[in-house]
Amino acid sequence: MIRYALTRLTLLLVGLLVASVLIFFTLRVLPGDVAQLIGGTQASPAQVEAIREKLGLNEPVLAQYASWMGGVLRGDLGNSLLTGTPVSSELLQKAQVTVPLGLMSLIVALLFAIPLGVFSAMQRGRKAGTAISFASQTLAAVPVVWAGMMLILVFAVWLGWLPTTGFPRAGWDEPWAAIRALILPALTIGIVEGAMLLRFVRSASLQAIGQDYVRTAAAKGLTRNQALIRHGLPNVGLSIITVLGLQIAGLIVGSVIIEQLFTLPGIGRMLVTDVGNRDLVKVQGELLVLTGFILVIGFLVDLVHRVIDPRQREAA
Amino acid sequence: MTYTSTLPAVARSRGRWMRQLWRLPTGRFGIIVVACVALVALVSLFWTPYDPKTVDLAARWVLPSLQHPLGTDGTGRDILTLIMGGARTTMFVAIGSGIIASVVGIVLASLGALTPRWTRESMAVLIDILIAFPVLLIAMMISSVWGGSLWVVIWSVGIGFGVSIARVTRPELRRVLHSDFILAARASGLSDMQILWRHLLPNVAPVFIVQLSWSMAVAVLAEAGLSYLGYGASPTEPSWGVLLANLQAYIAIHPLAVVWPGLAITVTVLGLNLLGDALREATDPTLSRGRDPLHPPRASIRHVPEVIS
Numbered sequence: 098m099i100r101y102a103l104t105r106l107t108l109l110l111v112g113l114l115v116a117s118v119l120i121f122f123t124l125r126v127l128p129g130d131v132a133q134l135i136g137g138t139q140a141s142p143a144q145v146e147a148i149r150e151k152l153g154l155n156e157p158v159l160a161q162y163a164s165w166m167g168g169v170l171r172g173d174l175g176n177s178l179l180t181g182t183p184v185s186s187e188l189l190q191k192a193q194v195t196v197p198l199g200l201m202s203l204i205v206a207l208l209f210a211i212p213l214g215v216f217s218a219m220q221r222g223r224k225a226g227t228a229i230s231f232a233s234q235t236l237a238a239v240p241v242v243w244a245g246m247m248l249i250l251v252f253a254v255w256l257g258w259l260p261t262t263g264f265p266r267a268g269w270d271e272p273w274a275a276i277r278a279l280i281l282p283a284l285t286i287g288i289v290e291g292a293m294l295l296r297f298v299r300s301a302s303l304q305a306i307g308q309d310y311v312r313t314a315a316a317k318g319l320t321r322n323q324a325l326i327r328h329g330l331p332n333v334g335l336s337i338i339t340v341l342g343l344q345i346a347g348l349i350v351g352s353v354i355i356e357q358l359f360t361l362p363g364i365g366r367m368l369v370t371d372v373g374n375r376d377l378v379k380v381q382g383e384l385l386v387l388t389g390f391i392l393v394i395g396f397l398v399d400l401v402h403r404v405i406d407p408r409q410r411e412a413a
Numbered sequence: 414m415t416y417t418s419t420l421p422a423v424a425r426s427r428g429r430w431m432r433q434l435w436r437l438p439t440g441r442f443g444i445i446v447v448a449c450v451a452l453v454a455l456v457s458l459f460w461t462p463y464d465p466k467t468v469d470l471a472a473r474w475v476l477p478s479l480q481h482p483l484g485t486d487g488t489g490r491d492i493l494t495l496i497m498g499g500a501r502t503t504m505f506v507a508i509g510s511g512i513i514a515s516v517v518g519i520v521l522a523s524l525g526a527l528t529p530r531w532t533r534e535s536m537a538v539l540i541d542i543l544i545a546f547p548v549l550l551i552a553m554m555i556s557s558v559w560g561g562s563l564w565v566v567i568w569s570v571g572i573g574f575g576v577s578i579a580r581v582t583r584p585e586l587r588r589v590l591h592s593d594f595i596l597a598a599r600a601s602g603l604s605d606m607q608i609l610w611r612h613l614l615p616n617v618a619p620v621f622i623v624q625l626s627w628s629m630a631v632a633v634l635a636e637a638g639l640s641y642l643g644y645g646a647s648p649t650e651p652s653w654g655v656l657l658a659n660l661q662a663y664i665a666i667h668p669l670a671v672v673w674p675g676l677a678i679t680v681t682v683l684g685l686n687l688l689g690d691a692l693r694e695a696t697d698p699t700l701s702r703g704r705d706p707l708h709p710p711r712a713s714i715r716h717v718p719e720v721i722s
Contacts, residue, residue: 116545116546145556163500235683239678241638247675350548353642354549369553371557
């Protein structure tokens with residue numbers, strides 16, 4: 098186990114390194130003259146030179162990378178080119194919206210995907226099962242923006258239960274208003290992501306139904322569905338954990354678009370704005386944090402899977 | 414699954430897939446949808462009911478009627494015309510990113526399967542790392558340097574899905590590589606490249622085509638999502654994502670207009686997804702049809718680099 102954890106940890110570190118090199122290379126080296134790019138075509142040579150000086154672009158590329166990474170390891174992602182505020186503190190502040198949004202979306206997705214997925218597997222070949230399967234296939238094809246618009250239309254415009262867009266200015270000092278502002282966005286991401294998860298849960302359950310141990314349990318007097326729930330579900334749970342890593346990446350991407358639609362002041366919306374402003378230092382930091390987060394989640398998922406799956410433990 | 418077939422047999426079995434595909438309801442639906450979108454896109458090159466750029470303020474927010482089957486938007490442009498133009502953009506992005514994904518996928522998979530052990534294994538690790546980059550983040554990264562355009566969408570989906578194609582294709586290539594007929598081909602003096610083209614690629618084609626179909630579905634979603642964010646199609650280009658972004662502000666007053674572009678995207682993506690599912694079912698002889706309770710359909714674990722838009 099420890100051996101496996103160490104190998105996997107090495108892979109994680111290599112992954113983080115590759116990610117940082119790719120991001121650095123794309124944003125700093127590929128564009129040619131970054132200072133001109135940031136300054137725009139209107140910038141005077143003096144302004145461009147000032148930007149170059151500020152970013153340390155006159156130093157060799159390797160030294161630039163080393164100083165960026167040195168800062169990252171100390172938790173310093175540099176300062177915004179536009180406002181001069183530290184990128185890390187701004188990320189922390191925006192995370193107060195994005196992290197709760199992600200968690201709420203994940204809860205919505207799990208709450209609706211797992212029961213319905215198992216149920217539709219039990220009802221395979223019957224009307225209810227086919228209907229759920231068809232609905233989830235369709236939902237998985239719906240663009241998140243549009244799903245959000247339709248939910249706004251129904252729950253905010255027609256029924257008036259929830260606010261259409263925006264986040265309370267006071268943030269979490271007004272917890273009730275903040276949660277109300279996040280309900281529709283979380284529902285949107287949760288339903289679309291959950292539709293994909295549902296399809297996965299369904300096929301994992303179908304696979305479990307066909308396993309020998311479920312058949313044996315059924316032969317010993319349980320009904321097939323009881324056998325599935327008592328003996329099959331732990332295995333379905335295992336496979337859900339493996340896809341959870343993917344789902345997290347999906348939640349992040351979903352939040353980029355959904356924060357834009359609902360004008361929520363989160364990391365995704367900040368990224369979209371910064372890309373538009375060509376604030377490359379901020380974009381660099383945000384991309385590193387987001388991909389790093391995805392890689393770390395993947396690492397944790399693999400470890401947890403290893404710990405709780407007795408077959409994998411014994412194989413080690 | 415044994416691969417004892419030589420090239421002509423592979424070619425023969427291709428006709429069988431098509432028939433099999435048509436026999437599956439999902440396959441039939443997929444083929445019809447994709448064919449319709451392609452047809453609309455082609456027609457829009459030569460004819461649309463109205464000129465997509467003409468602004469007619471007298472005909473703002475017209476409800477669906479005989480003159481305007483889907484109504485008009487806030488500047489009096491015909492929505493059906495805009496949707497038809499959007500189909501063209503969608504097809505362009507789907508095909509473009511499909512081509513790039515194929516090239517990237519084949520190159521990465523070949524490097525990860527056919528090279529000496531050291532490069533092979535590092536390639537596998539690299540593929541595992543690259544898979545963690547969601548398409549949308551790749552696109553944002555490219556956009557921040559070169560600005561947004563449809564090419565950004567094509568390249569980012571192409572690269573993102575190329576990596577996942579490589580991840581699925583690499584083990585397949587490794588497996589086929591150990592077949593007797595590869596040994597025979599090598600013994601008869603074919604070079605590595607010849608073996609790759611004539612024997613390996615045709616044999617991994619089924620896995621490959623399935624992934625390609627799904628990657629095109631992702632391309633459609635990515636185009637819509639990025640165009641919505643303003644980093645895909647420019648506001649003057651016809652695009653379903655741009656249309657959604659334009660109509661968003663009026664959703665409370667003119668909800669019906671917002672329905673059409675979303676519906677177009679959903680149906681197209683659904684068609685491509687189902688086509689991929691059906692292709693997998695039609696080309697994979699080990700997959701049971703699910704009627705035998707002891708052998709239920711194999712779990713559909715498919716790797717979609719996460720872009721939901």
